[in-house]
Amino acid sequence: MRIIRLKEVMETTGLARSTVYKYISEGIFPKPVSLGERCVGWVESEVQEWILARIEERDLAKESLLGP
Structure with a gap:
């Protein structure tokens, strides 16, 4: 198991810091672990x-757009 910091989360996902925390508060992004x-x-x-x-x-x- 590997723990990554915010900088790497942002680089990996392409999300900005504010978006990461917004998604966390909305429950759609993994919560951070306190270190x-x-x-x-x-x-x-x-x-x-x-x-x-x-x-x-x-x-x-x-x-679904292409259909069966």
Whole structure:
């Protein structure tokens, strides 16, 4: 298991800091893990799963547009 910091989360997802925290508050992005008093990180596999879910959503939407 690997913990990644916000900079890497932003680089991996392409999201801005404010968007990451907005999505967390909306419950649609993995919550960070406290690493200390003023330090948080994310479980890398959870962030990767979130990205894969976005790809699946895209592919399912494309399939529904094309029809059977």
